[in-house]
Amino acid sequence: MSVLIKASGLGPVRLVFKQLSASRALSLSTKYYAETDTSKQKSSAEHFDIIIGGGGLVGTALAVALAKNKVLSDKRILLLEGAPPFRGFNVETQYGNRVSAINGNSVELFKSIGAWDYMQERRVKHVKQMQVWDACSDALIKFQDEHFAADVACIVENDLMLDAMYAQLADKNNMPNVEVRNNARIEALRLSVDTGDNYSQVHLKDGKTLTCELMIGADGANSLVRKQMNIDVFSVDYERRGVVATVQLEDACDNAVAWQRFLPTGPVALLPLSETLSSVVWSTTIAHAKELLDMPATDFTKALNEAFFKEYPKDGVVVNAMNTLNxxxxxxxxxxxxxxxxxxxxxxxxxASFPLGFLHASSYVCSGAALIGDAAHRVHPLAGQGVNLGFSDVRELVKVLADAAYAGARLGDKHYLIKYEQRSLAKNVPIMVGVHGLHTLYSTTFTPVVLLRSLGLQLTDTFSPIKNLFMKRAMG
Ligand SMILES: Cc1cc2nc3c(=O)[nH]c(=O)nc-3n(C[C@H](O)[C@H](O)[C@H](O)COP(=O)(O)OP(=O)(O)OC[C@H]3O[C@@H](n4cnc5c(N)ncnc54)[C@H](O)[C@@H]3O)c2cc1C
Known part of the structure; x- marks a missing residue:
């Protein structure tokens, strides 16, 4: 079902509810498994304890975290990635245009799996302050440690995070129980929950079939594993794109502040990379994103400076209310x-530019399978939370699987997997609702909404307990 809602001032928002029909699941099964004796399938197929489908940031982090866990050291783990082998990261080359603001909890995960030093030795930018403000009212909020000692976030290139993970996975002495296969696209799945067997069958594009006790879907927002689990999703197409770019600053500076301004078309962020370079994430309409990609470099630079410095017309009611509050x-x-x-x-x-949307799976697990990262949830990048939520899933899932193994239970045992779901939902849902709410709140120039959000932002900035609560939730 697809519903198009037109909300005043919010532009069209497409809400899509999806449920895989039983007939589709059946057709996949029919294609690969008609007249197949499943017990014969297992005896002829290669078997693993855990198969992770998807070697993006979250899937690779899970593979390393599982392999590093002592309780799980006798488990055979396979990471399947549809793309060719990762090309590696070279610190001598230009910064990548895909970067992430990583919070304290993600840094803790990287430290616990021995990946943080690897990244720090190459290039990580420590952010000491964030300033966020509204073009329609100038209301602003700042996040920083009282003494500028702790980071509010770290900016890390996505390729460097992947490189740190793949470097560990390539070290066979360090992690003998995990294997990575590239160019290994999962074409179809038959999950244990459907067959009643104790294992799932994974059918690859090259015709090979593998089996596993636990199937993990880390295969991104269009997750095949999620579809095969027959799980409902709630999704919103924001009809916006995130334009990314690496930009040169006019003057060298400390550059330890992350900036974000909410424009009527969406937020534009400038994230520090070095003393002279920053990374841009500019969320805007599809037509404007195309213009920004196609225009000459000088015009892009001018448009970006305008986005941060241009004075927007302000409503008198909002200006008066803000003056009174101040x-x-x-x-x-x-x-x-x-x-x-x-x-x-x-x-x-x-x-470059990327589509933006919201997605949340109604459930993250079923017997014998679990979802992590964007396969389970996808958010707008305005608060830099997407991959941080995925890394939080990794920590929760590894803990639960270690508990199951320690207790002698099956890894696919739903009683354990459900604990992972409960803990992750408790962490993810408030943040996802908050980020979606911010996107909605800042997608309009309707005066009462601008007034409400401006007063709210200014008051939050003034009262430390509320601000600290936000910082704790979002920055880990
Ligand atoms: C512009 C932008 C800026 C962002 N900034 C931030 C930020 O600052 N901080 C933050 O926390 N988050 C940020 N995010 C979100 C973050 O990038 C995502 O949450 C994160 O990349 C999701 O990682 P993932 O591994 O779950 O999924 P993906 O990156 O989608 O990886 C899925 C992997 O699975 C593989 N795959 C898919 N299907 C199959 C199959 N059938 N068989 C085998 N392999 C398969 C794919 O090839 C891919 O490698 C941003 C997002 C955007 C768009």
Missing amino acids: SLIGRDPNILRQYPPAVNDVIDKSR
Whole structure:
């Protein structure tokens, strides 16, 4: 079912509810398994304890975390990635245009699996402050450690995170129980929950069939594993794209602040990479994203500087209310305001764009299978939470599987998997609702909404307990 809702000032929002029909599941089964004796399948197929479908950031982190866990050291683990082998990361080359703001919990995961030093030795940018403000009202919020000691986030290239994971996975002495196969696209699945057997069958594009006790879907937002689990999803197509680029700053500086301004078309963020370079994530309409990609470099630079510095028309009601609030709480907004560094060039070929949407699976597990990362949940990048939620799933799932193995239970035992689901839902849902709410709140110039969000932002910035709560939730 697909419903198109037109909300005042919000533009069209497409809500899509999907459920795989039994007939589709049947047709997949029919294609590969008609007249197949499943016991013969297992005896002829290669068997693993755990198969992870998808070697993106979250799937590779899970493979390393499982292999590093002592209780699971006798388990045979296979990571299947449809793409060719990862090309590696070279610190001498230009920064990649895909970067992530990583929170404290993700850094803890990397430390626990021995990947953090590897990244730090190459290039990680420590962010000491974040400033977020509204183009329609100038309401602003700053996040920082009181003494500028702790990071509010770290900016890491996605390729460097992958490189750190694949470097570990390639070390056979370090992790003999895990194997990686590239160019290994999963074409079809027959999950144990459907067959009643104790194992799932994984059918690859090259015709090979594998079996496993536990199937993990880390195969991204269009997850085949999720579809085969017959799980409902709630999804919203934002009809926006995230334009990314690496840009050169006009003047070298400390560059330890992450900046984000909410424009009427969506948020634009400038994330520090080095003293002279920053990374852009600009969420905007599909037509505008195309323009930003196609325009000459000088025009892009001009448009980006305008996005951060241009004065937008402000509603008198909002201006008056903000002035009243500022005088009541004794705050001079001009003293508090900082401005981002100006940009003077965009690095050649660094511009690209990605579709933006929201997705949440109604369940993350079934007997013999579990979902992690974008396969289970996808959020707008405005709060830099997507992959952090995926890394949080990794930590929760490994704990639960170690508990199951320690107790002598089957890895696919739903009683254990459900604990993973409960713990992850408790962490993910409030953040996902918050991020989706922010996207909705900032997608309009409707005066009452601008007024409400501006007063809310300014008050949150003023009252430390509320702000600290946000920081704790989002920054780990
Ligand atoms: C513009 C932008 C900026 C972002 N910034 C941030 C940020 O600052 N902080 C943050 O936390 N998050 C951020 N995110 C979100 C983050 O990028 C995602 O949450 C994260 O990449 C999801 O990782 P994943 O491994 O779950 O899925 P994916 O990256 O989608 O990986 C899935 C993998 O599975 C493989 N695969 C798929 N199907 C199959 C199959 N059938 N067989 C075998 N393999 C298969 C794919 O090839 C892929 O490698 C951002 C997202 C965007 C778009």
